[in-house]
Amino acid sequence: MAATGLIMLAYLLAHLLGNLKIFFGAGEFNAYAHWLHVIGEPFMHRDWVLWIVRVGLAASVVLHGVAAYQLSRRDLAARPQGYQHQRRRASYATRTMRWGGVILGLFVVWHLLDLTTLTVNENAEPGHPYENVVATFSTWYGNTIYITAMLALGFHIRHGFWSAAQTLGAGSPRRDRALKTAANALAAVLTCGFISIPIGVMTGVVS
Amino acid sequence: MRLTLRIWRQRGPEEPGAMTEYQVDGIVPEMSFLEMLDQLNEHLILSGEEPVAFDHDCREGICGACGMVINGQAHGPERTTTCQLHMRHFSDGDTIDVEPWRAAAFPVVKDLVVDRSAFDRIIGSGGYVTVPTGSAPEAHATPVPKPVADTAFEHAECIGCGACVAACPNGSAMLFTSAKVVHLNVLPQGAPERESRVLDMVETMDSEGFGGCTNTGECAVACPKGIPLTAISTMNREFLRAQLRGGRKG
Numbered sequence: 001m002a003a004t005g006l007i008m009l010a011y012l013l014a015h016l017l018g019n020l021k022i023f024f025g026a027g028e029f030n031a032y033a034h035w036l037h038v039i040g041e042p043f044m045h046r047d048w049v050l051w052i053v054r055v056g057l058a059a060s061v062v063l064h065g066v067a068a069y070q071l072s073r074r075d076l077a078a079r080p081q082g083y084q085h086q087r088r089r090a091s092y093a094t095r096t097m098r099w100g101g102v103i104l105g106l107f108v109v110w111h112l113l114d115l116t117t118l119t120v121n122e123n124a125e126p127g128h129p130y131e132n133v134v135a136t137f138s139t140w141y142g143n144t145i146y147i148t149a150m151l152a153l154g155f156h157i158r159h160g161f162w163s164a165a166q167t168l169g170a171g172s173p174r175r176d177r178a179l180k181t182a183a184n185a186l187a188a189v190l191t192c193g194f195i196s197i198p199i200g201v202m203t204g205v206v207s
Numbered sequence: 208m209r210l211t212l213r214i215w216r217q218r219g220p221e222e223p224g225a226m227t228e229y230q231v232d233g234i235v236p237e238m239s240f241l242e243m244l245d246q247l248n249e250h251l252i253l254s255g256e257e258p259v260a261f262d263h264d265c266r267e268g269i270c271g272a273c274g275m276v277i278n279g280q281a282h283g284p285e286r287t288t289t290c291q292l293h294m295r296h297f298s299d300g301d302t303i304d305v306e307p308w309r310a311a312a313f314p315v316v317k318d319l320v321v322d323r324s325a326f327d328r329i330i331g332s333g334g335y336v337t338v339p340t341g342s343a344p345e346a347h348a349t350p351v352p353k354p355v356a357d358t359a360f361e362h363a364e365c366i367g368c369g370a371c372v373a374a375c376p377n378g379s380a381m382l383f384t385s386a387k388v389v390h391l392n393v394l395p396q397g398a399p400e401r402e403s404r405v406l407d408m409v410e411t412m413d414s415e416g417f418g419g420c421t422n423t424g425e426c427a428v429a430c431p432k433g434i435p436l437t438a439i440s441t442m443n444r445e446f447l448r449a450q451l452r453g454g455r456k457g
Binding site: 074076078080082083085086087089090094095159163166168171172173 | 276311417421437439
């Protein structure tokens, strides 16, 4: 879970940097989107790099989900009888890892149908991602789904990054504070960065 | 103080159990939680009822025998063992819920007594060092730097009470196992079995039916001896290192 989580986290950082070009106009954003298809040419054929990344990410998502399922089953089996006196445990981010992960999985499906296959996009114009993004964030449901998912992402990373460091043995008393700060910073940067796009469309900065 | 206790009563391992309510009176703040239960049991015996069974031994907070979940917290509201928890942390008229450790690997024997021999099997699989016995070793033969000795001691403080498992939402024994692994793996005396120790102890821990770690940190909060949560990360590091080095050598 730690390794696949970190792969997806690294991808999200690159994805955010790419997406923020939307604030520099349709020309630059669409040119960037076009470049994604031709990365590595002439060594790589058109779309090869894109498909390598897609396969890597799909494998990470599946392995992450399978590992989460196996771990959850084991954890639930380890306490067949719960306590009568319940009390709230751990932080919100920690308690919502399972359902937050499910929300993120469903979001990825919608996100691909909306902006990759354009199946559910209001604009659905191939080759014009800028206009398609603006169309999505001009609908109330597009904004709601996206912003909810990005908040879930922030919580997931807040616990997930620090937790991955523990799993991989990178934690130590001296590094603990730095790792927690890094987890919070990553969560804040990714959530705020991604949410800035629908807010940009809503406020008319991006149109 | 007058208190209402709701205690888990279960006649045997296969019997169904239930929370049973008792009233206790004349509790003074200086009493320990176990002395309060002693008083309840005296009344139960005099009235011809079966006393509440619970584990206890030293009553000094150093043996790890006692342990019960009090109001949803392992060892109750203070960071100490149940025997060192005093009634001054409760108020007159309180209702207190008392339950046994809950984990598949810790089956209930009777009332508040659970079978923690899964911990003994984890220790037996690697929680030792192999040394010649018979004559005392020369004290200066193996120098141990002070910071290393401090780390080893910090983790050696674990008394194996099982509060970490009871508090963990996953019933995981990672804090216990990691305390034992770190204690011995940082010392030169533990070096010959460094790889086999962590691999064997983790394997036994998994086979005993404990849950996995999701880093909720509940274990370290409940631990009466303050074993640090980072022990788990250190054990993970030792585990990866042992695997990379080709497994068991010791």
